[in-house]
Amino acid sequence: MVADRLWRWSLAGQAIALQILVITLIVVAGSGLALLDARQDGDAAAEAQVLGIATSLADSPSTAQAIIDGDATATLQPVTELVRRHTDIAFITIMAPDRTRYTHTDPSQIGGRYLGNIEPALHGESFTEVYTGTLGPSIRAVVPVHDADGRVIGLVAAGILQQSLAERWRQQWSVIAAVGAGALAVSLVGVWGIRRRLLRQTRGLRPDELRVMYDHHDAILHAVSEGLIVLDRNGVVLVNDEARRLLALGPGPVSVADLPEFLQAADPGVRDELHVTDERVLVVNRARVPDSGSEVVTVRDRTELQGALGELSSLQVLADSLRAQAHESANKLHTVITMVEMGRPAEAVAVATRELELSQRLVDRLSEAVSEPALVALLLGKTAQADERGIALSVTEDTQLPADVALTGQELVTVLGNLIDNAMDACDRDDPWVEVTVTQDADALRIIVADSGTGMDADEFTRAQRRGYSTKTGDGHGLGLALVAQVVHRHGGTLSTDAGYGSVVSVVIGR
Known part of the structure; x- marks a missing residue:
């Protein structure tokens, strides 16, 4: 039923309906992609942030010295908490190679075993991962701490909870939604203007009506016994078969220069003007099409x-x-x-x-x-x-x-x-x-x-x-x-x- 009603709409109505559907889909898809991109950018930024923080602490000489001296918790716990609060991340954990925590956001977790993957860091490689620890799912980075001889004597893990990232991501929804709504509104205004122009140019006709009109128009042009020529500012728009016969015009495009001299100059308003060519006596009528700048010329054979x-x-x-x-x-x-x-x-x-x-x-x-x-x-x-x-x-x-x-x-x-x-x-x-x-x-x-x-x-x-x-x-x-x-x-x-x-x-x- 909806499809039947749609096909009964004018060409302008059908075109605008399709454009509105396409524009809406594009705006919605674009907004969704923008949200997804914002989330991916947030995750990438979080990875870069925690990796940078963990690397800075692991490369700090005071970190290695505190682990070697055996007072890592007393020395490093205040430092990690200060850095955590200033960087707004979830946790910074410094641990021994056997996973024993020296520091933790929750002091009660100090001395416990670190949950997560540390194998690449034990081999001297820094890495990031998503893991669910004691504070919940997080994006974390693990960086090894080396002594003067290059041995891994400890590990630094820094992480941001995915919940915090989701909150940051949701804060962008309103901006993306506002931009999407604005783009949709501007597009709809433009589409409405296109609809009005199409209505004027197509006279509110449906596509099937336009097709039938064109078929009739084409059939009449070939069947009519009068020569018909349509001219506009750019030259000859249309020449039917009878006009080609009467004016001895060949096949293919016709320019103004190909027409007889009496048709080359614009002279609308001529009625039943007689002209003699080498072969024929022709009756010419000319009329201007209102609001189009075009001119219609009819030619009748009066030779016989x-x-x-x-x-x-x-x-x-x-x-x-x-x-x-x-x-x-x-x-x-x-x-x-x-x-x-x-x-x-x-x-x-x-x-x-x-x-x-x-x-x-x-x-x-x-x-x-x-x-x-x-x-x-x-x-x-x-x-x-x-x-x-x-x-x-x-x-x-x-x-x-x-x-x-x-x-x-x-x-x-x-x-x-x-x-x-x-x-x-x-x-x-x-x-x-x-x-x-x-x-x-x-x-x-x-x-x-x-x-x-x-x-x-x-x-x-x-x-x-x-x-x-x-x-x-x-x-x-x-x-x-x-x-x-x-x-x-x-x-x-x-x-x-x-x-x-x-x-x-x-x-x-x-x-």
């Missing part, structure tokens, strides 16, 4: 839609042209009927056939010279559209396009339709004319559109190809020349302009 829109625009132009011609034909028909009613049939026939002959002659010439039906329809439609706008649009006699064309019908419509539209928009209003030439020989396909306008300088012409620049709106959203440049660059052709004879834009695509 743009082509369909171009074809639809051509059909619309043709439909408008047919509608205008129908309206004009109705006017002419009324005129012819009226002239017949007036009894002037010969003149009525002349009026009826004059415009029909001109129109039919243009249709026949274009149909014979141009083998692409879509291009014929486009030129006829643009001619009618230009006539409505009062612009003289002419297709030169040099225009000749065989069946084997370097561009598809849709590409021809895109290139020529946009060039003619730009020319009609840019021609001089006082002398509006547009001239179109489309030829193809063994070397290349050439499309030339001239108009009576002033044209664009080199920088403006380059900018128009790169960003869909528009001289009409000035807002950077024109696509005409950019779409033309896209088709031309795709086929390895050239796009140039010349202002020597009005404004002339030329497209050359090698075969």
